[in-house]
Each structure stands twice: as C-alpha cells, then as structure tokens.
Amino acid sequence: MSGTSAGRAGKRGAEKGIELSDRYEVYPDQPLPFLNSPGCDAVAALDKRNPSLALFALICSRELAPRVDAVRSLSHVESSAFLTPRASGIITQASDQKRKFVIIFEQPRGERVQSEPSASFQPLSEDDLIRGVITPMVTNLRELGGRILAHRAIRADNIFTSGGSNQEIILGECVSSPAGYFQPVIYEPIDAGMSTPSGRGPGYISDDFYALGVLIAVLSHGGNPVPQLSDQEVVASKIAVGSYATLVGQARVSLKLMEALRGLLCDDPAERWNIMDLDLWANGRHLSPKQATLSAKAARAFEFDGEEYNTARGLSFAMGHNWSLAQETLRDDALEGWVRRSLSDEKCASAILKASRMSRMGGEGGGGQDKAVAGVLTALDHLAPIRYKSISARLDGLAQALAIDFDKDHVPQMISEVVRSKLHKSWIEVQPSMKPEYVPWIRQADIIESFVNRSRIGFGPERALYECNSSWPCLSPLLKNDFVNEGAELLPALERLAQDGIPDYVPMDRHIAAFSATRVKNLSERLFIQLAEPADKLQYNVSVLRLFSEIQRATGPEALPNTARWFAKLLGPITETYHFRSFRQQLSKGIEGATQSGDLAELLWLVDNENLRQQDEVGFAQAQNEFASIAGQITWHEDGALTSDAHVAAISQRASAVVSAVLASVSIAVMSFIYVT
Structure with missing residues (x-):
C-alpha cells in the first residue's frame, strides 16, 4: 500500500485540490475505494504541512448525516489503534458544485481484516486475538468510555491490520454516518437488532462491548458464524437460545476465550462485561460470567401466522413484523388466556386484557387498535424497543429515526403518534428499574411531543427534528445541494443559491423555518407567528424578509446582495401599492441602494415603513377629498345650475x-x- 500512496502523492503535486481549513487539500477526482465507509466515498487528501503523510477524506451524505459532535470530540484523540478525525469541514465539488461535509483521516498501513461483511478469511488464533485484537480494543474502549461516547461500528470489515510486525489491529472510523445505522444485525444486542437501522440510536458503551464479543466470534470463525440465517432469524435465535449459543454454539473455543465470549455476549446489559472485567480477565483473573436467562417457556404453544411460539418474547417479535395480523389477534381473548394459563404471568395477562378491550373499543382501523398492539408487544417483551406500526426504535433512537426517515412515508406522523400516545412512558413503566441513562431520552421524547403538537410553520415534526438532533443539516429541498448544519451557514447558502440567477419562489419552507428557530439564538416567536398568519402573499414575503433580517443581524454576513436582489424581485409590487409617484420613485431608489449594500434590515425598513405608508394614506385621503369637491363643482356647472x-x-x-x-x-x-x- 505504501507504494500506491507514494504514487498518489506525486500525482497530487501536479494537481490542485480543494482547500480545507487552509491546511489540507481534498481530491474528489482521486477515489480510494478500498477505504470507503458505508454511505461515504473515500478520496485522496493532503496535509500541506506534512505532504509525506498518507491521508484520505470521506465525503459524507446529507441524508445520512455524519456524527459532527463525535467528530469534534474524537479530533483531539491521538491513538495508533484507532482512526480518529484529523480535520473536517465543507468543500465545494468542482464537478457538480455541490457542497459536502468531509472528514480527513490518516490512511491505515494495513488492509481490512474482512473485505466485506459476508467474506471469509483465515481464522485468527487465540494468541493473535488476545494480543492483536482484544488488547488494543480495551485501550480504544477505555478512551471512548472516558468521553461517554459509543463507537457503534465495531465489526470485522471496519478493522485494519497495522502493517507492522506486532500485527495489532487498528479500529476504523465511526463518525461518517449515524450511529449503528450500517452495523450488521449480528453485531447488535437483541433490542438494537429488533430496531430498524434508523431507530438504533447513539447507543451505549455496553453495545460496543457486545460488538467486541461478536467480533471475537467472527475472527475466530473466519467470517460470519451464522451465514445461513437472515437478519430476522438471527434475532429470533438470540431470543430463543441466547446470543452466545447463536453465535458460538458448539464451535471449538478455548476455555480462556469462552470465558470472555460469555461475558461480552451476555444479553443482560447489567451483567455484560465492562472495561474492568476485561482488564481483570486480560491480567489472568478467572471470572464466572452469568449464564443467559432465557424466557420462560409456555406449557403449550401459541400459533401466530402459521408458526408456533413457546415464549412471550418470541411471539412479541413475530407480532411486531405482522401488524395487521397482530390487530386481528387482539379481537378475542385467546392471547390473554394463553399468557395467563400457559405462562402463568398474571401481570402480563392483565395488561393484554386491558389492551384487547381498548382495541375492540377503537373499532376497525382506529388509532386505539394501533396503540393497543403496541401496548401488548411491550407487555409480552419489556426488553424490546418501542414498536408502533412500521416504527421500531429504542428509547434513545426515536429522534434519530425522525431525522433519518423524515422523508419516508408517514414516519413523522407515526413518531408523532408514538409520543402523543405516551408509548415511550408506557415502555419506561414496565422496565425492571429506572436507569439514569433513560432520563435524557425521556426528556427528548417530551420535546418531540411538545413541538409536534404545534402544527404551524416553525414548529411541528420539523422543529422536533432539529431540536433533538443538534448537528443534523437542514433538509429543505431548497438546500439539497448544500450542507447547512449551523445557523450562521443558512443565509450564505441562500446567497450562493441566487448567485447564478434570482429564483421566482420565496426562499422559505417548513424546514428552513424550523432550522432557523433552533439554530439561531434569541429569535422571537412573533417572527414565526407572522409567517403563519400572513394577510396576503406580499405580506408573507415581508414576514420572510423580517425573519432573515433578524438572522443576518444575529449571524451575519454583513452583505447579502444576491439575497437582497431576490427579495427586491419578490417585493417589487409593493412600490405599486403607494399612491404618490414621488413616494414610488423614492422607494424604488431606496430598494436599489439596499440591494447593492446587501443589508436586509434596510430593505425591510423600506418595504415595511409604517410612517411612509401613513403619509401616503393621509395625503391620498386629502387628495381624494379635494378631488371630490372640485369634481362636484364641475358637475354643478356642467349641469347648468349657474x-x-x-x-x-x-x-x-x-x-x-x-x-x-x-x-x-x-x-x-x-x-x-x-x-x-
């Protein structure tokens, strides 16, 4: 690989890259496909202060936005066992003029251990696993834990050999896409595996320890240990027999590794090994990992969708994948009777009975039916994620699901229904204990509810999206070729949009309004009320200009000539609403001056000047009276009255x-x- 890197460095010297932070250059026309991350293309990059250093840049997606907060946190980490960001920012691609967020890393010297998730490779020995994988991973997990940050991308195709004689692995990056989104199901704990990729959430450090256990199983096996199973079958098997039995089973594993695998693959997060347990194990201490506690088996099976289920968790998982049939199942008391008699679970049976009655009261296709099914699924399996129709999300994943799937059919509406129905609180109520990590996610769900209950522009699910995903870029269709994730970047983006010609439409939609309300400090709610209640089209345009003038005052830049011309075009008809020619001429001249200066506040003062409007109205009324008097006299003479x-x-x-x-x-x-x- 070193020879290839040297060749690229020579080629870069003859071509101009795209500058980033006055120090780096990015070369989008020089792809490095072997360094691609899921959803992101890798290209060559250069550090002008250290040209011999082999770098690469990942070009991130707007729709699957990078973890910008994690980029900032990890950019200060110096580690030889972990690819951490060296720089990040936005570049403009010459090929299509699209602005993209890029992250620069140092190139690993070795190759990927696994070329792609389904590939097979030479299994690693116990010694190689302990020295080359587990030891550096303990260092990485300790660093991440100290920053209260989960990696969420620990997998065999995201680790590299170091290229040195010690053959220690280098952990790949974790910041170019949403946490856990591209993680194969086998690497996810049961509840995260049951969730949709968008609903897995940022997760917890315990998720990384679980993924490390799966990584050890994959590396010792030489590939996916259960390639014959679909994602749904993997989760069903973990529910039925436990993660260790599913992924390790009867495979030959040394007693030392078996101990670590049992501890890391424990399905109870409270009993799963943590950094202290791994340290003790690595130093020769023998621990006794708690065996998996499997769901109680029923005396007789319950049939659902042609299959028989002996556990409440297994049945709950199946019902979540067939929502309409689950609704039909609640129309009688068979499920409640099975839980009461075959599982002897009175508490669960009572919850199901209550939900079944709610379902029957809700009528055909009613919202009560959907809420009832959600309640039954939670009663059957309190460890599962929150499920509602096609939504399946962990408590910490609701906001991320809203962001990732916002443009998918009915997702904002369904998440709104989840929080309005208090399903997140119902989920909390059935948990064995109230964990401290639940508190911020409950607060986040309450924030979502508070905004989706207010439908006007500047609020609604769009506002919830930006309030609960602090670095997510604005998803306005007007900004589809840009990456705007900070309030100060909004007006410059619109300025660029108008530089090649002034559009005919108003630069405002629900996303821009909600993004502005969230990312620009101290904007008055009155500004958004005026947007929601315009007297007419011209007044709406004035309201948009008023909002943007406040944003310009708060964030800059001082001059926005293209944006000013844009509004001058939209508000040009206002000059014709004045009666006095001198006023119209004065106004047109003033608008021209404000357009050249790019001062939106000055433009607003001209088109929304109450004093000038009042003078025009009073003067016009006087002129009307004089005209009426003269006209009456003329008519009197013309009629021969004299x-x-x-x-x-x-x-x-x-x-x-x-x-x-x-x-x-x-x-x-x-x-x-x-x-x-």
Whole structure:
C-alpha cells in the first residue's frame, strides 16, 4: 500500500485540490475505494504541512448525516489503534458544485481484516486475538468510555491490520454516518437488532462491548458464524437460545476465550462485561460470567401466522413484523388466556386484557387498535424497543429515526403518534428499574411531543427534528445541494443559491423555518407567528424578509446582495401599492441602494415603513377629498345650475337684500347729517 500512496502523492503535486481549513487539500477526482465507509466515498487528501503523510477524506451524505459532535470530540484523540478525525469541514465539488461535509483521516498501513461483511478469511488464533485484537480494543474502549461516547461500528470489515510486525489491529472510523445505522444485525444486542437501522440510536458503551464479543466470534470463525440465517432469524435465535449459543454454539473455543465470549455476549446489559472485567480477565483473573436467562417457556404453544411460539418474547417479535395480523389477534381473548394459563404471568395477562378491550373499543382501523398492539408487544417483551406500526426504535433512537426517515412515508406522523400516545412512558413503566441513562431520552421524547403538537410553520415534526438532533443539516429541498448544519451557514447558502440567477419562489419552507428557530439564538416567536398568519402573499414575503433580517443581524454576513436582489424581485409590487409617484420613485431608489449594500434590515425598513405608508394614506385621503369637491363643482356647472331660474332667483333675492340694506344705511346717514347740521 505504501507504494500506491507514494504514487498518489506525486500525482497530487501536479494537481490542485480543494482547500480545507487552509491546511489540507481534498481530491474528489482521486477515489480510494478500498477505504470507503458505508454511505461515504473515500478520496485522496493532503496535509500541506506534512505532504509525506498518507491521508484520505470521506465525503459524507446529507441524508445520512455524519456524527459532527463525535467528530469534534474524537479530533483531539491521538491513538495508533484507532482512526480518529484529523480535520473536517465543507468543500465545494468542482464537478457538480455541490457542497459536502468531509472528514480527513490518516490512511491505515494495513488492509481490512474482512473485505466485506459476508467474506471469509483465515481464522485468527487465540494468541493473535488476545494480543492483536482484544488488547488494543480495551485501550480504544477505555478512551471512548472516558468521553461517554459509543463507537457503534465495531465489526470485522471496519478493522485494519497495522502493517507492522506486532500485527495489532487498528479500529476504523465511526463518525461518517449515524450511529449503528450500517452495523450488521449480528453485531447488535437483541433490542438494537429488533430496531430498524434508523431507530438504533447513539447507543451505549455496553453495545460496543457486545460488538467486541461478536467480533471475537467472527475472527475466530473466519467470517460470519451464522451465514445461513437472515437478519430476522438471527434475532429470533438470540431470543430463543441466547446470543452466545447463536453465535458460538458448539464451535471449538478455548476455555480462556469462552470465558470472555460469555461475558461480552451476555444479553443482560447489567451483567455484560465492562472495561474492568476485561482488564481483570486480560491480567489472568478467572471470572464466572452469568449464564443467559432465557424466557420462560409456555406449557403449550401459541400459533401466530402459521408458526408456533413457546415464549412471550418470541411471539412479541413475530407480532411486531405482522401488524395487521397482530390487530386481528387482539379481537378475542385467546392471547390473554394463553399468557395467563400457559405462562402463568398474571401481570402480563392483565395488561393484554386491558389492551384487547381498548382495541375492540377503537373499532376497525382506529388509532386505539394501533396503540393497543403496541401496548401488548411491550407487555409480552419489556426488553424490546418501542414498536408502533412500521416504527421500531429504542428509547434513545426515536429522534434519530425522525431525522433519518423524515422523508419516508408517514414516519413523522407515526413518531408523532408514538409520543402523543405516551408509548415511550408506557415502555419506561414496565422496565425492571429506572436507569439514569433513560432520563435524557425521556426528556427528548417530551420535546418531540411538545413541538409536534404545534402544527404551524416553525414548529411541528420539523422543529422536533432539529431540536433533538443538534448537528443534523437542514433538509429543505431548497438546500439539497448544500450542507447547512449551523445557523450562521443558512443565509450564505441562500446567497450562493441566487448567485447564478434570482429564483421566482420565496426562499422559505417548513424546514428552513424550523432550522432557523433552533439554530439561531434569541429569535422571537412573533417572527414565526407572522409567517403563519400572513394577510396576503406580499405580506408573507415581508414576514420572510423580517425573519432573515433578524438572522443576518444575529449571524451575519454583513452583505447579502444576491439575497437582497431576490427579495427586491419578490417585493417589487409593493412600490405599486403607494399612491404618490414621488413616494414610488423614492422607494424604488431606496430598494436599489439596499440591494447593492446587501443589508436586509434596510430593505425591510423600506418595504415595511409604517410612517411612509401613513403619509401616503393621509395625503391620498386629502387628495381624494379635494378631488371630490372640485369634481362636484364641475358637475354643478356642467349641469347648468349657474343660470337656472332657481339659482337666478336666489341670487336676485340676496342681491336685492344687500342693495336695500345699503340704501337704507345711506338714507339713515343722510338724514342724520341733515338733522345734526
């Protein structure tokens, strides 16, 4: 591999890469397929300060967003046994001008232990497993545990040989896609394996110890130990006989490895080995891992979908995969009777009876039926994830499922129904104990509920998505060619969108509104109320401009000329709503100036100026009154009223009265003069 890397370094010297952080260069036209991660393409990269260092970059997907928070946390880790991020950021691809989030790593010197999940390879010896795999993995898991971060991608096709004489493995990256999403089912604990990939959630450190146990089983076997089983059959087998029996079974394993495998593959997370147990075992201490506690078997089987089931957990798993038939099963008391008589579980039977009655009260296809089925599945198996229709998610996976599957049919609606029906709280109530790690996930589910209950723009499931997935990029279709995961990046993205031509549509949708409300601090709720209640189309556009002017004030940049031109085009008709020509001219000139400066607040002041509007209205009212008066006089003259008999008679009377008064005054004056003299 070193010769190949040297060849790439020489080629890079002659070509210009895409700069990242003023230090690195990324080469999207130079793929490195052997370093691809699921959902991400690997390409060559260069550290300009250390050109001899072999690097690669993973180009991440917007829809399956990277774990940006984990990238930041692990970028400070220096480890020779773990691929950790050296840098990350956004680049613009020259081929299609799409902006992508990329993560840069150092290239491992060796090859993947397993080329892909179904490949076979030479099994590792016990000594190679202990020294080359378990020892460095203990170091990695201790580092991750100290950061309260689960890897969630420990598997044989994500570890590399070191290329040195010690043959220690290097653990691959875990940050380029959502936690656990691409993990094969055999590496997942039972509850995570029952979940959809999107609903597995960030998970726990105990999940990584379980995956390490599966990794040891795979490496000692030389590949997947149960290739003949489908994913559903793997989970069903783990439920029936336990993970150890499913994955190890009768395989020949040394007593020392058997002890570690039993401890790591324990299906009870509370009894599963942790870092202290592994340390003790590695130092020669003999531990006695607790044997798997299997579900109680019924005295007689219950038939469902043509199969017979002897355990409540097995039946619950099967019913979750056939929702409509599960609804039919609740229409009589057969299931409740089986649990009460064959399993002697009065508590579970009472829960099922209550849910069955709710189902029958709900009617055909009612929401009550779906809630009843969910309740029955939880009663039959309290360790299983939350299941509702096609949703299957761990408590910590609800928010991630909302983000990943947001554009899939009815997923936001179904997750909304889950939290509105308090199914997450019902799940908590049947757990043997309240664990501290449940608290933040309960709070997160409550946050989802609080926003989905408010449907107006800026709220709803979109708001819940961004509130509960702090680094998830904005999923607005307007930004499909960009990667915007921070509030300060929103307006620059819209500015780029308008640089090649001003669109005809308004740069606003439910995603942009919810993203803004979440990622930009101190935005008034009033801004979103105005978006939801516009008087007309022009007022809606003004409301959008008002929101964006506040975002520009809070996050910058100072100049957004393309965005200003965009709004000037949308709001141009406002000038025609003014009556005075001088005002229209003044407004047009002001808009042109604001457009050039790119100041959205100035543009808003012009198009939403109450003083100017009031002056225009008052002046127009006065003009209307003057016009009406003049028009009345013109009409009066045109109608001949000036020479009409009535008007002439009235004028004559008034003239006679005036003349009489004048003559009388003169007569009095003359007589007074004569009398005095």
